[in-house]
Amino acid sequence: MKFSELKISEEIKKATERMGFTEMTPIQEQAIPVAETGVDLIGQAQTGTGKTTAFGIPMIEAADPHNSDIQGVVITPTRELAIQNAQELSALGFYKKVRTVAIYGGQDIQRQIRDLKRRPSIISATPGRLLDHIKRRTIRLDQIKMIVLDEADEMLNMGFIEDIHEILESTPQNRQTLLFSATMPRPIQLLAEKFMHEPQKVQVKAKTLTVSLIEQNYVKLRENEKFDALTRFLDIQTPERAIVFGRTKRRVDELMRALQKRGYEAEGIHGDLTQSKRDLVLRRFKQNEVKLLIATDVAARGLDISNVTHVYNFDLPQDPESYVHRIGRTGRAGKTGMALTFITPSEFPHLRSIERLTKQPMKQINAPSYEEALVGQQKLAIDHLKEALESGNYHAYASKAQDLLDDFDAVDLVAAALKLITKEPDTTPVRLTREQPLMVKRSSGRQQRGGKGRSSYHSRERDRRQGNNNYRGRSKQKSQRY
Ligand SMILES: Nc1ncnc2c1ncn2[C@@H]1O[C@H](COP(=O)(O)OP(=O)(O)OP(=O)(O)O)[C@@H](O)[C@H]1O
Numbered sequence: 001m002k003f004s005e006l007k008i009s010e011e012i013k014k015a016t017e018r019m020g021f022t023e024m025t026p027i028q029e030q031a032i033p034v035a036e037t038g039v040d041l042i043g044q045a046q047t048g049t050g051k052t053t054a055f056g057i058p059m060i061e062a063a064d065p066h067n068s069d070i071q072g073v074v075i076t077p078t079r080e081l082a083i084q085n086a087q088e089l090s091a092l093g094f095y096k097k098v099r100t101v102a103i104y105g106g107q108d109i110q111r112q113i114r115d116l117k118r119r120p121s122i123i124s125a126t127p128g129r130l131l132d133h134i135k136r137r138t139i140r141l142d143q144i145k146m147i148v149l150d151e152a153d154e155m156l157n158m159g160f161i162e163d164i165h166e167i168l169e170s171t172p173q174n175r176q177t178l179l180f181s182a183t184m185p186r187p188i189q190l191l192a193e194k195f196m197h198e199p200q201k202v203q204v205k206a207k208t209l210t211v212s213l214i215e216q217n218y219v220k221l222r223e224n225e226k227f228d229a230l231t232r233f234l235d236i237q238t239p240e241r242a243i244v245f246g247r248t249k250r251r252v253d254e255l256m257r258a259l260q261k262r263g264y265e266a267e268g269i270h271g272d273l274t275q276s277k278r279d280l281v282l283r284r285f286k287q288n289e290v291k292l293l294i295a296t297d298v299a300a301r302g303l304d305i306s307n308v309t310h311v312y313n314f315d316l317p318q319d320p321e322s323y324v325h326r327i328g329r330t331g332r333a334g335k336t337g338m339a340l341t342f343i344t345p346s347e348f349p350h351l352r353s354i355e356r357l358t359k360q361p362m363k364q365i366n367a368p369s370y371e372e373a374l375v376g377q378q379k380l381a382i383d384h385l386k387e388a389l390e391s392g393n394y395h396a397y398a399s400k401a402q403d404l405l406d407d408f409d410a411v412d413l414v415a416a417a418l419k420l421i422t423k424e425p426d427t428t429p430v431r432l433t434r435e436q437p438l439m440v441k442r443s444s445g446r447q448q449r450g451g452k453g454r455s456s457y458h459s460r461e462r463d464r465r466q467g468n469n470n471y472r473g474r475s476k477q478k479s480q481r482y
């Protein structure tokens with residue numbers, strides 16, 4: 001079904017056209033008409049399938065640009081996602097002249113207050129900064145018609161739950177509440193239903209939770225083999241654009257420096273960097289100035305960066321849901337992608353938990369040898385050489401080439417030139433601080449580094465079976481993981 005067939009205002013149809021959309025995605029086709037009836041809604045569909053527009057259209061449709069109140073709020077777990085959602089909502093509201101402002105931590109609050117004085121209809125926010133504005137009375141939510149929790153399970157999962165409750169308390173009882181995510185663990189759903197009014201579930205039925213366009217592989221290796229394996233895979237797979245996920249901020253910093261030491265262009269992103277640094281890194285990655293983004297889970301959810309061809313899980317994610325979101329940074333909007341996950345022997349059971357959630361078996365592959373990596377890089381050099389040949393833009397070198405050919409054997413010459421342009425696999429020694437394998441001690445309910453205890457994956461699975469609401473004691477996780 002096309003957007004043009006929807007019963008929505010012409011301005012929004014025109015906006016989707018301007019955004020290059022014609023056919024609706026399944027979640028858009030199924031969720032928009034339901035949301036238009038005014039009911040509460042829980043929407044679940046695979047990563048990269050257009051959930052933003054699925055809640056964006058009803059939100060813009062409900063907003064009246066001539067009304068000076070804030071009428072809609074979208075809450076997201078990260079600042080980058082708040083910015084991205086604001087951009088998409090602004091695009092959808094372009095012709096209807098519905099204005100959206102992004103409100104997030106790390107940005108000058110006075111600037112935000114100035115933006116707010118211009119009376120936007122919609123706020124796209126992270127919870128902490130939104131609460132700050134509510135307390136300063138620079139934002140009032142008492143007239144909102146609709147609130148969306150994007151990445152709803154994450155918002156209700158770690159650390160955010162108290163903030164969400166406080167935000168909801170400042171909104172009208174009769175507001176419409178929409179929840180969206182690619183994953184919706186049952187305990188979270190039960191928790192959500194407590195503050196929703198008879199929500200309708202819109203789930204796009206798919207055989208697997210992950211997108212079939214993403215090839216999913218894993219490598220079994222020891223902790224101290226991971227880094228060489230990563231660089232060799234990078235040499236062989238030569239990703240156009242890749243995200244490498246690490247478990248902690250320290251890990252991300254160390255990985256970035258180690259990769260740079262071996263001659264890779266890499267930038268890191270995590271929650272301890274200043275917001276301007278985070279913005280800069282993401283901009284450079286989006287503009288293809290740097291091919292490798294090394295990230296904590298701060299980049300795992302929702303970010304829509306075109307042409308991310310590879311996702312590497314250098315460390316296993318904290319829970320199976322995070323895996324789904326991390327690898328979902330590739331294979332978006334119909335494109336293909338590849339995900340590769342490193343697993344140490346003691347973490348092996350977690351692999352099965354991931355596969356049980358995704359309903360998609362992963363394929364085991366082996367870490368490449370030095371020789372294989374060299375072949376990969378040679379192939380890349382030859383490709384570059386052929387491209388240069390096809391471009392025809394080398395005639396200024398012809399007489400020098402002839403001089404060389406007079407003195408040397410042609411094969412020797414090309415071989416020497418190839419060696420020069422090949423980035424041979426670098427074996428510069430690097431040191432990474434050892435990360436403990438993924439384990440969680442159950443009794444305290446929060447993440448512990450190392451130590452004995454059951455894995456979070458298994459306790460989560462048991463929760464799932466028992467329908468436990470065991471998600472509140474995890475507030476420390478946000479600061480560790482992001
Ligand atoms: N109807 C459509 N036709 C073509 N492209 C679309 C359509 N709807 C959305 N897109 C594009 O698809 C991409 C993914 O959309 P979006 O970020 O909303 O996915 P998502 O379902 O929210 O994913 P995630 O679970 O990772 O947050 C975006 O680049 C968006 O512009």
Ligand SMILES: [Mg+2]
Nearest residue numbers: 051052150302
């Ligand atoms: Mg999204």
